[in-house]
Amino acid sequence: xxxxxxxxxxxxxxxxxxxxxxxxxxxxxxxxxxxxxxxxxxxxxxxxxxxxxxxxxxxxxxxxxxxxxxxxxxxxxxxxxxxxxxxxxxxxxxxxxxxxxxxxxxxxxxxxxxxxxxxxxxxxxxxxxxxxxxxxxxxxxxxxxxxxxxxxxxxxxxxxxxxxxxxxxxxxxxxxxxxxxxxxxxxxxxxxxxxxxxxxxxxxxxxxxxxxxxxxxxxxxxxxxxxxxxxxxxxxxxxxxxxxxxxxxxxxxxxxxxxxxxxxxxxxxxxxxxxxxxxxxxxxxxxxxxxxxxxxxxxxxxxxxxxxxxxxxxxxxxxxxxxxxxxxxxxxxxxxxx
Ligand code: NAI
Numbered sequence: 581x582x583x584x585x586x587x588x589x590x591x592x593x594x595x596x597x598x599x600x601x602x603x604x605x606x607x608x609x610x611x612x613x614x615x616x617x618x619x620x621x622x623x624x625x626x627x628x629x630x631x632x633x634x635x636x637x638x639x640x641x642x643x644x645x646x647x648x649x650x651x652x653x654x655x656x657x658x659x660x661x662x663x664x665x666x667x668x669x670x671x672x673x674x675x676x677x678x679x680x681x682x683x684x685x686x687x688x689x690x691x692x693x694x695x696x697x698x699x700x701x702x703x704x705x706x707x708x709x710x711x712x713x714x715x716x717x718x719x720x721x722x723x724x725x726x727x728x729x730x731x732x733x734x735x736x737x738x739x740x741x742x743x744x745x746x747x748x749x750x751x752x753x754x755x756x757x758x759x760x761x762x763x764x765x766x767x768x769x770x771x772x773x774x775x776x777x778x779x780x781x782x783x784x785x786x787x788x789x790x791x792x793x794x795x796x797x798x799x800x801x802x803x804x805x806x807x808x809x810x811x812x813x814x815x816x817x818x819x820x821x822x823x824x825x826x827x828x829x830x831x832x833x834x835x836x837x838x839x840x841x842x843x844x845x846x847x848x849x850x851x852x853x854x855x856x857x858x859x860x861x862x863x864x865x866x867x868x869x870x871x872x873x874x875x876x877x878x879x880x881x882x883x884x885x886x887x888x889x890x891x892x893x894x895x896x897x898x899x900x901x902x903x904x905x906x907x908x909x910x911x912x913x914x915x916x917x918x
Pocket of ligand 1: 699752782828
């Protein structure tokens with residue numbers, strides 16, 4: 581019997597609630613899969629985010645320890661832990677933002693699609709909980725294969741009658757973070773001031789960096805374009821191989837997830853011009869889901885930007901990406917409709 585250990589910061593829930601209600605923005609955020617390789621550093625970084633007033637940490641293992649540990653940080657958010665399916669509904673009730681890094685990661689030699697059989701069911705169960713307990717929440721999906729888990733989430737919400745396409749976002753931020761880093765390296769720029777749009781999806785050839793649209797404006801040789809495209813598309817595999825069986829990207833992913841979650845929260849707060857890339861329900865191409873730059877606001881995704889002018893190399897990449905994406909989307913949809 582798991583203990584009922586819904587922990588709170590020792591200084592007390594009431595005061596934190598007052599603080600949250602007292603004008604300063606304070607959002608309630610749940611992390612599902614919070615004890616994992618991504619979940620733990622993600623919980624740490626969200627506990628440091630001043631926009632978060634309540635942080636719920638849910639997993640099927642080890643949340644008591646992670647929660648006790650994180651809750652000692654002297655930052656504003658109240659932390660509560662939830663363990664196992666029977667506490668899922670409590671973890672979700674009242675949340676403004678739910679971040680999902682639950683599920684198994686890749687080992688060397690695996691594609692993201694090899695994770696489908698296990699992670700599809702996990703995402704389905706968690707989204708059923710969201711539909712029931714916090715249907716208005718913004719949902720950030722990290723669990724792979726993102727190209728299929730986002731369509732799965734959408735189908736679950738449609739079935740429950742709660743689907744809002746503006747609130748379901750696949751997290752492709754790590755591809756952007758990697759692209760900014762690798763492009764800055766090649767050009768000798770500061771990665772913090774380098775902006776590379778990455779569109780399509782989140783697996784292999786579906787990860788399509790638009791190097792013709794890099795800011796600040798710059799030009800590349802064909803050799804640099806080939807090198808950068810390949811490295812950005814296979815950045816995840818680079819980490820999986822270096823970790824040699826112990827998992828996939830966790831630390832850079834937690835960083836990327838927090839960068840993205842923070843953008844969602846700033847949007848919810850009403851900040852203007854919050855723009856990031858994300859994999860969402862979209863009419864930019866003929867596919868029902870596609871990653872492009874989106875503007876985030878109080879309603880979630882408030883504007884989806886078009887692809888912009890593509891060069892011939894990018895147009896060819898787009899055709900390849902769409903072919904693979906179509907199959908991954910169909911696989912996700914059929915998993916729920918079957
Ligand atoms: P991990 O195995 O270290 O952690 C996963 C956590 O999920 C574990 O603590 C596990 O207990 C938990 N979990 C399993 N079933 C659950 C359930 N039914 N409910 C709640 N929690 C459950 O894996 P890691 O490295 O944290 O990766 C998590 C996922 O994120 C993987 O699917 C991985 O492929 C994906 N990922 C996505 C990236 C992206 O860019 N979107 C980048 C890197 C990883």
